[in-house]
Amino acid sequence: MNKFKKSLLRIVMGLVLTVLISGQVLGIYHMTFVTLLDNIIYDTRMRLTMPSGVDDRIVILDIDEKALAHPDLGRWPWGHDKMARIIDTLFEHYKIKMLGYDIVWAEQDKSSGLDVLKKLATNELKSVPEYQRALNEITPQLDHESLFIKAMKDRPIVLGYYFNSNDDALESGSPGDSLLPEGSLEGYQNTMTQWKGFGANLPSFVSQIMLSGHFNPTVDLDGVIRRVPLLAEYKGEYFESLTLSMLRLWSGIESQNPPLTGRMPDRLPGTATVPDVDPSNSKSQVALEGLKVGSTLIPMDSSSNVLVPFRGPRGSFPYVSLSDVFNKSADPNLLKNKIILIGTTAPGLADNRSTPVGGVFPGVEVHANLLAGLLDAKTGAIKANPGFMVAAEFVILALTGLILSIVIAVSTPVVSSVLAIVIASTLSILNVAIWNSGFVMPLASTLLLIALIYIVNMAYGYLVEARSKRQFTELFGQYVPPELVAQMAENPEKYSMEGKKATLTVLFSDVVGFTSISEQLSPKDLAAFINEYLTDMSTVIRSNGGTLDKYIGDAIMAFWGAPVETEQHATSGVLSALMMQKALVKLRQSFKEKGWPNIKIGIGLSSGEMTVGDMGSKVRKAYTVMGDAVNLGSRLEGITRQYGVEILVAEETYKHCTGIVFREIDQVRVKGKENPIKIYQPVGIESEVDEHTHNLINRWDSSLIAYRSQKWDDCENYLNELINDDPQNGLYPIYLERVKLKKLEPIDPNWDGVTKFDTK
Structure with a gap:
């Protein structure tokens, strides 16, 4: 519970982050960098799971450099007569099934000069019968527009066009009939783009073809095309995309008003199918999540966007130069019974796009990928992102945030790191499983939350707790050995400088005859003498877990049992005294080599109840001990000389020691005390005596x-x-x-x- 209370601020910070990121998931606000991160994850997932290979059901006829260099075709735009010839060749010679144009035919073809000839026929050559007769004979060959119309008439051809969202956009050409009339989407949540104009084909062409469709993609914030809208809203009506038109034409469904659905069937294994919702029977708006074409249900979002199921990098569909079709030199087997898309990759004409599978990707191949996905929609080729995924993502995010906020806040950095990695990995695997089930669930918000909670906790631990530990270490480090300080710093709340009663062992040591020694040394040597002596003795004390209380000239005061409690305080104190005497033997040799006087010390130890804590004045305080047992230790040190021994310990110290051999010295009654106590001399460690x-x-x-x-x-x-x-x-x-x-x-x-x- 104490650990929980200590970490409460960190837990609250984690929960606040969870709430903030939840706003992104629920669509309350949008953080651009999260969206961009989600896009990166989506692209990576797409590249790792795309089927690759070439799909030869759809063939791209390319207006490439080879075609533009053809002597009979020339530079773009080509005459309508040439396109009429290409259409006839495709359907009559190559026996294709369907043709779609990723090109707009918005201008009339006047390259034949027919308009000039007709003008002459009504003016200068109006009265020349031979001219009139000749003109009538050659008009069918020179009327390129009629040739183009004738070639397209009654053939499964879809013309493409585009919408424009600029405020000054114009209406050019004709987009053809809308797929859905005005008011068709009442009752649906509709977030489609409001287009302001369009650039479409000549009305004379549109009137003769079966269908037409727009080829506007949806460009994300990072400039990448991942989605294409199946529907475009213009003046209240809804126009279909090029690929949707081709799908309907391919499926033999040319009737308008395809039924819309407001719910996607749940394709997760082992779950029931959610029935379609009729928005007319719903009192509230229903999310637009799908479009039915015959028996095929195509998942889309409220903007009618469909995720493009890219098969692979550029070249996932066969490319054939239009010059080879014009020459009839293309492989017939490559084109027979195929769906044909005409587009361009020629420099200067290239309609290149940035996609998840390539930064320079032909726009016509984007449509090829989407059309292939629509053809395979029944098998789940088109990934769905229905509304319930928002709820699912929110639940996962909330649970992740709750768990991490609590666990990381009360755990060590190692445990926190492992937990964060395990949860992130588990959620990533789950996300891939959902993807493979036909759904798309954003992952960036949850991963970002994991990273933020982890980073905030680690930063807090470093900046705040590490600072507290440093302050704690600085506070106790001057008294307590480093290893004990490190142990204490793990749970600093257990330790306090406040005064308290505790059973401890105190040690006093003093140099015998120090006054005489100091008179024999220069000030410089005296300082070096005392520093070397105190350093060696203090090292021994700290090595046995002792707390250095103070130096009083040559005297040392230390104690055991605080701030780190130990039942072995007496044993540790006596062991330190024995080791100090051993260390003194080596120190005497060092002093002798320097010409310094010989040194002897007396040590007294006492155990009992003492007051320990930070005591002193406002000017200066020290972590020290006080009490009768402390005074006794000081007195025992003073009478070591009267017994000719180096160490004396009080009876209580003797009783608390283990593993040490003692010699009883005497029973004494010190000044101020009525009851006598026994005093002992530690002889050595039991195993060494x-x-x-x-x-x-x-x-x-x-x-x-x-x-x-x-x-x-x-x-x-x-x-x-x-x-x-x-x-x-x-x-x-x-x-x-x-x-x-x-x-x-x-x-x-x-x-x-x-x-x-x-x-x-």
Whole structure:
């Protein structure tokens, strides 16, 4: 719960991001960069899943450089007579099934000079019968427009044209009859472009052909064509696209008013089919999501856009130069019973577009790809993006945001990274599965949300929490070993500088005879002397998890058990004292080489309840300990010299230690205290103390029992033997001197064996 509360701000930030991105998904507002990112994902998915290969059902007749260089064709535009010849050749010689033009025939062909001849016939040569007769004979050959009309009449040909959205757009030519009359889309959500004009074919041509259709694509924000509108709204009527006209013609359906549907059948496996909705029976507007052509349902959006199912890169359909058709040199098998689209790739004429599968892509091949998809619509070639996908995307986004906002906020960076990658990968796989089921679900918003929540949390962790950790480290780092600070920084809320009661172990150390030493050294050497000594001793203390409290001249004060709690505080403190004495041996050698005085230190340790925390004045504070147990530790350090030992520990410290061999030294009553305490000398780590030392300790214990029993002779004998066997130990002579003095006094039946110290 504490971790949750600590991370509440990060959780809220994640949820806010989720709400913001949800606005994009629900269409409340649009963020351009998200749309562009979705386009990139869509294009990548398209390229990875497109079938590739060549679809020879549709052949593109190319007005290419070869055709423009043909001596009988020449530069563009060609005469209508030449196109009439090409049409006749296609249907009569090559037996094609259908022809569509990605070209507009908006201008009359006056290249034959027939208009001039007719003008002469009504003026200068009006009275010349021979001229009139000759003109009548050659008129059928020179009337190129009539030749073109005759070639197109009663043949499955679709002419293309375009709409214009400019405010100053004009109406040129004739677009033919609309597919749907005005009012056909009442009750549907309609977001189609409102066109202002058009550039279409000559009315005389349109009147003779079966169908015509616009070839306007939908260009996305990045300039890429991914969709083509099947319908174009103009003055309330709805005109079909070139590819839709060709599909209807190919399907043998020339009747107008194809039924519209407001719902797409659900193609997800294992689900029921949603019935079509009749908007006339609906009280609210229905999303325009499909158009039926016969039994084929074509999915589209409310702007009537259809996603172009690109088969592959440029060249996914056969290309034949129109010059080869004109010469009848093209392969008949390539064209027989095929759908033909006429377009151009020639420089200067090229209708090149940017598509998901190529930056320079012939516009005519865009229509070929869409027409192929429409022909295969029953097999799901056209991807659908119905309205329920918005709801599905929103649910996924909301769940993702909720999960990530909570989990990442309370997790480590490693767990957060793994979780973000796993969720992003899972959603990507799910998205591909939905794509393969025939639907398109945008993915960018969800991936962006994952990235933002991850980045915001990592940035927050670095900028805010890392700063807090640095401050925490700076606060405790001067007292506590780095490894403990790192451990504490993982859960800083567990640690506080505020004062509290705790059972700890405190250590005091002091250099014996430091005043004399300081008099022997220059100020520079004295500073170096004390710095080197304090550094080595502090290193030992920190290596055992000790908290450095302070330096008082040559004295060191440290403690264990705070701020990091440990049950081994006494053992760690005593081990540090033993290691400090060992480190002092090496330090003496270093000092000797530098000509510095020999050094000895006394160490006192005490355990018990103390007050620990940040204490001091407004000017300066320190993380320190206070209490009777602290004072006792200081006093024990002071009396080490009176027992000839280097380390003394209080009874409570002795009781809390494990794995260390001790020698009981005495019972003492320090100043200000009535109750006596036992004091001990740590001899060494249990595994390192040999049998001889254990024997010495046992014999010492015997002498101590004799001493407290006032058996002075027995005690004196024990001590003399110990001095002989362990002459370096300063404790025995001190007790021997005590015994000699006691022997001069009468036996005191009230003596408790306690040594009293009246000074600190």
